[in-house]
Structures are given as C-alpha cells and as structure tokens.
Amino acid sequence: MPAQREMKEKNPWHMPVTIIISVIGVIAIVALVTVAVLQNKPLHQKYKYGIVLDAGSSHTALYIYQWPAEKDNNTGRVEQTHSCKVKGKGISSYAADPWGAGESLTVCMQEAKQQVPVKRHHETPLYLGATAGMRLLNMENSSASDKVFEAVEQALQRFPFSYQGARILSGQEEGAFGWVTVNYLDDRLEQGLETTGALDLGGASTQISFVSDKYDGSESPSNSVTFRLYGNDYNLYTHSFLCYGKDQALRMALAYQTQLGPRTISDPCFHQGYNVSKEYSELYNSPCVSDRKPNGPPVTFNHQGMGNFQQCQEVVKRIFNLTSCKYSQCSFNGVFQPLLQGPFGAFSAYYFVMNFLNLTDTSTPLETVKDKLTQYCATSWAQIRLEHPNVKTKYLAEYCFSGTYILTLLTEGYNFTSESYSNINFIKKIKGSDAGWTLGYMLNLTNMIPAEAPDSPLLPHTGYVSIVTVMALLLFLLFILSLRPLWLRCSKRPQIV
Numbered sequence: 268m269p270a271q272r273e274m275k276e277k278n279p280w281h282m283p284v285t286i287i288i289s290v291i292g293v294i295a296i297v298a299l300v301t302v303a304v305l306q307n308k309p310l311h312q313k314y315k316y317g318i319v320l321d322a323g324s325s326h327t328a329l330y331i332y333q334w335p336a337e338k339d340n341n342t343g344r345v346e347q348t349h350s351c352k353v354k355g356k357g358i359s360s361y362a363a364d365p366w367g368a369g370e371s372l373t374v375c376m377q378e379a380k381q382q383v384p385v386k387r388h389h390e391t392p393l394y395l396g397a398t399a400g401m402r403l404l405n406m407e408n409s410s411a412s413d414k415v416f417e418a419v420e421q422a423l424q425r426f427p428f429s430y431q432g433a434r435i436l437s438g439q440e441e442g443a444f445g446w447v448t449v450n451y452l453d454d455r456l457e458q459g460l461e462t463t464g465a466l467d468l469g470g471a472s473t474q475i476s477f478v479s480d481k482y483d484g485s486e487s488p489s490n491s492v493t494f495r496l497y498g499n500d501y502n503l504y505t506h507s508f509l510c511y512g513k514d515q516a517l518r519m520a521l522a523y524q525t526q527l528g529p530r531t532i533s534d535p536c537f538h539q540g541y542n543v544s545k546e547y548s549e550l551y552n553s554p555c556v557s558d559r560k561p562n563g564p565p566v567t568f569n570h571q572g573m574g575n576f577q578q579c580q581e582v583v584k585r586i587f588n589l590t591s592c593k594y595s596q597c598s599f600n601g602v603f604q605p606l607l608q609g610p611f612g613a614f615s616a617y618y619f620v621m622n623f624l625n626l627t628d629t630s631t632p633l634e635t636v637k638d639k640l641t642q643y644c645a646t647s648w649a650q651i652r653l654e655h656p657n658v659k660t661k662y663l664a665e666y667c668f669s670g671t672y673i674l675t676l677l678t679e680g681y682n683f684t685s686e687s688y689s690n691i692n693f694i695k696k697i698k699g700s701d702a703g704w705t706l707g708y709m710l711n712l713t714n715m716i717p718a719e720a721p722d723s724p725l726l727p728h729t730g731y732v733s734i735v736t737v738m739a740l741l742l743f744l745l746f747i748l749s750l751r752p753l754w755l756r757c758s759k760r761p762q763i764v
C-alpha cells in the first residue's frame with residue numbers, strides 16, 4: 268500500500284507533537300471561553316426583600332419589594348413583587364379599639380410570610396409608616412394614637428421579619444419620598460435626568476413636590492429638602508396640606524354649607540336624586556372642621572344632591588384661602604410655592620378618580636375636561652348607579668365632588684394653567700411598582716440610593732463574553748496559521764518510495 272503510506276507521511280496531523288500541540292491549544296481555548304462565560308455569568312438570581320406598610324387615613328396597604336442580593340447597595344433594581352390591601356379602614360379609625368388595628372394587619376402579614384422565602388424572613392426589614400389619618404388622631408387624642416401604635420407594634424413583632432418600627436411620617440417626608448419613588452422608578456436619578464414632580468392625593472392630606480431651577484430654598488426653608496443622589500444635588504420643594512386630602516376636603520366643603528345647622532343641604536357636588544340622612548356629630552368629628560361646628564345643630568341633616576359642576580367649583584373654592592401671601596408667590600393658604608416646572612406624576616386618589624371619570628388623558632384641553640365633568644355631575648344619581656352597579660356606593664356618590672376638587676386644587680390651588688395641565692400624568696404604577704411614598708421610604712432607610720454614582724464595570728457581561736470569544740477565535744486562527752509552515756515543509760519532503 269505505497270499510496271496510503273505516502274498520505275500518512277504527508278499529513279502533519281499524524282505527527283505526535285503536532286497532534287498534542289493542537290489538542291492542548293483547542294483545550295486551552297475552550298477552557299478560556301468557558302471560564303470567561305462562567306465567571307461572569309450572573310449567578311442564579313438570589314433576592315433580598317423589604318416590606319413596607321402604608322397606614323393611610325382610609326386604609327392600610329402592604330408592599331413587598333425585592334432586589335438582587337449581590338447588588339443591594341448600588342446598582343440593583345428594587346421592584347415591587349407583591350401588594351396586599353388590608354381589609355377595613357385605616358388604623359386611625361381604631362382609636363376606640365386599638366387591638367383591632369393590630370389584628371387588622373394579620374391577614375396581609377400572613378401573606379407576606381408566604382411570599383418571602385423562609386430563609387430570608389429574619390433579614391427582611393419591616394416598616395410601618397402612618398400618614399395624615401394618624402397625624403390628625405395624634406393632634407386630637409395623642410394617647411389614643413399611642414395605643415394604636417402599641418397594638419400595631421405588638422402585632423407586627425409576632426412575625427419573623429426584622430421589625431424596624433412604626434411611626435408617623437411628617438408631611439415633608441411623605442412628599443419627598445413620593446418624589447424619590449417616582450424618579451427612581453423612571454431611572455431619572457441614576458441617569459441624572461430632569462426630574463418629575465410628584466402629586467399625591469390621599470384622604471386626609473395632599474402633597475406637591477418638585478424641583479424648580481429658580482428655587483434655592485431660602486424663601487421658605489420649611490418647604491425645602493436637599494438630597495445628594497448618585498452624585499447629583501437636588502433641591503426639592505415640597506409641601507403637604509393637612510386636611511386637603513379628598514375625604515377631609517369633602518368634610519370642609521360640607522361644613523361650609525352646614526355652618527348654620529340646616530336640616531337639609533342642597534349640595535351641587537352630589538348627583539340629583541341623591542338624598543341621604545347624615546349625622547352632624549359624624550361630619551364634625553375631625554380636627555379639620557371641628558371649629559366650624561354650628562351651635563346646637565339638629566342630630567341629622569338631609570344631604571341632597573343638585574348635580575352642578577360650576578356651583579360645586581364655587582363651593583370647593585371656598586375651602587382655599589387664595590388671598591393672603593407673604594412670599595413672592597403662593598399656592599394657597601399663604602403657603603409659598605415656586606414656579607411650577609417640568610412634568611408631574613399624579614398618583615393615589617388623583618389616579619383613582621380621574622381613571623374612573625375617563626379623564627386621565629391630559630392632552631384633552633382643560634375646557635373639554637370641565638365640560639365632561641359638567642355632564643357627569645349633571646347625570647342623575649339613579650342613572651349613575653344603573654351604569655356602575657359594581658362600584659362601591661361611597662366612591663360612586665363622591666366622584667363628582669372628587670373630580671371637581673382635583674381640578675380646583677390643580678388650577679386654583681397649585682396654579683396649573685390650560686397649558687401646564689398637559690404636563691400632568693395621572694399614574695398608578697411605574698414599571699410594575701405602585702407610585703407612592705413607600706418605596707422611597709424604604710430606599711432611604713436601607714441606604715439603597717448611594718450619594719455618589721457607583722463605579723460601573725467597564726463592559727457589561729455580554730460585551731465581556733463577546734470580546735473573549737472573538738479573541739479566542741483569533742488565537743485559534745493564529746494557531747492554525749502557525750501550523751502552515753510545518754504543513755508546507757511536510758508536503759515538500761522528498762518522497763520515500
């Protein structure tokens with residue numbers, strides 16, 4: 268077989284040294300790529316968790332957040348994974364039964380136990396923040412508010428999480444953390460982009476927070492909050508109006524109409540045909556209106572609807588003091604407010620109300636929005652109930668008032684104009700997380716937003732792997748080319764025949 272022998276001798280692969288070098292080369296390259304891929308591959312994602320209870324005036328909600336375990340103090344994204352609405356009213360309504368407040372939280376806390384992996388329970392921080400309902404109760408009856416906190420604290424400590432305390436947030440904190448949440452979720456802080464203002468409407472208070480270039484904080488220091496986040500300084504204007512949440516605002520509007528203690532009030536903010544007997548003692552049972560209580564009123568009054576947006580707006584305007592201002596400019600009640608600037612996210616009750624009324628599209632001219640609300644308010648109560656059989660009667664009865672209140676607060680109160688109205692976005696969630704103060708509160712307490720911008724890796728993981736692969740291929744090519752001379756030499760060797 269001379270031909271076969273010739274083939275074997277010409278082929279350099281049959282030379283033992285060449286074969287060994289080739290195999291080692293290939294193994295080395297495969298090993299290089301494998302190590303590069305494995306070393307830099309994100310590990311099977313492990314998460315850390317945090318729980319915040321938002322004890323609002325109308326109800327309590329529990330939020331669970333998660334973030335990648337290995338990145339907790341800089342670049343890891345924190346996102347909401349679960350929320351639970353506590354059944355019943357807010358904790359401030361349990362003044363006469365403080366233990367009931369603690370009990371009310373247990374169903375959602377059980378749910379949290381199921382949601383957070385057992386091995387993370389002990390390291391999961393748990394916070395409870397109370398807002399305007401508890402602010403009012405604390406003003407009215409501080410020992411009752413202490414008892415509610417005591418009961419809530421005991422109930423929460425029964426769970427295996429790392430309990431970090433329950434407290435009342437100041438209005439300033441509520442506004443500022445709402446602003447942090449919105450801008451964090453929009454990635455505006457990390458990227459140093461222009462920020463979005465935050466408008467939060469609750470049941471007992473309302474907040475406005477935004478950055479205004481012309482505002483340095485000196486004119487009204489109590490409205491100023493400064494932050495250094497990801498290497499940028501922010502000088503935030505924020506104000507919380509206690510009693511100007513939509514439930515307390517409704518009380519104030521009613522109180523103006525019942526100041527003389529009539530048996531019947533004809534209310535333009537409720538639909539025609541609405542006629543409900545209400546108690547004076549219940550209406551005036553709040554520090555927001557208690558000083559307006561008529562002398563010796565009857566026990567009850569008939570609350571009758573008239574369904575007139577224009578007149579309702581006149582009634583609502585009366586709860587704002589638009590005249591006194593000792594600063595260069597004010598919103599209302601003599602509160603300083605710099606020039607409005609930039610886009611605004613309006614959430615919580617702003618969203619619930621405007622969404623129900625189909626008025627979340629702010630590219631609709633303000634005049635058209637008012638026309639639609641005029642029509643809605645003029646619809647009879649019977650018709651409204653017929654059209655929305657599944658909506659809670661209390662909410663349904665109040666949407667005409669609530670919509671009118673929102674438009675009046677925004678335009679007369681905060682000075683939004685027909686032009687700047689379109690800068691408002693009515694939002695509920697951003698990228699799956701609810702807009703509200705809770706996320707910002709937790710980010711702050713866990714130091715999860717660094718003051719300075721974190722060092723970012725030179726290349727993202729995919730870039731790194733691609734470069735290593737290309738380099739390995741090049742090496743392989745070079746290696747093959749380096750074998751060429753050997754090859755040629757072998758093929759030119761004198762034939763042994």
Ligand SMILES: O=c1[nH]cnc2c1ncn2[C@@H]1O[C@H](COP(=O)(O)OP(=O)(O)O)[C@@H](O)[C@H]1O
Pocket residue numbers: 322323324325326357398399400468469470471472473512513514615616619620662
């Ligand atoms: O589905 C809804 N439709 C209308 N209003 C709603 C709905 N869900 C919640 N709300 C209202 O949103 C407001 C939430 O206020 P919250 O309880 O947070 O009070 P706070 O922030 O003043 O303490 C309340 O006025 C509540 O009635």
Ligand SMILES: [Ca+2]
Pocket residue numbers: 323324398468469470615
């Ligand atoms: Ca709230």
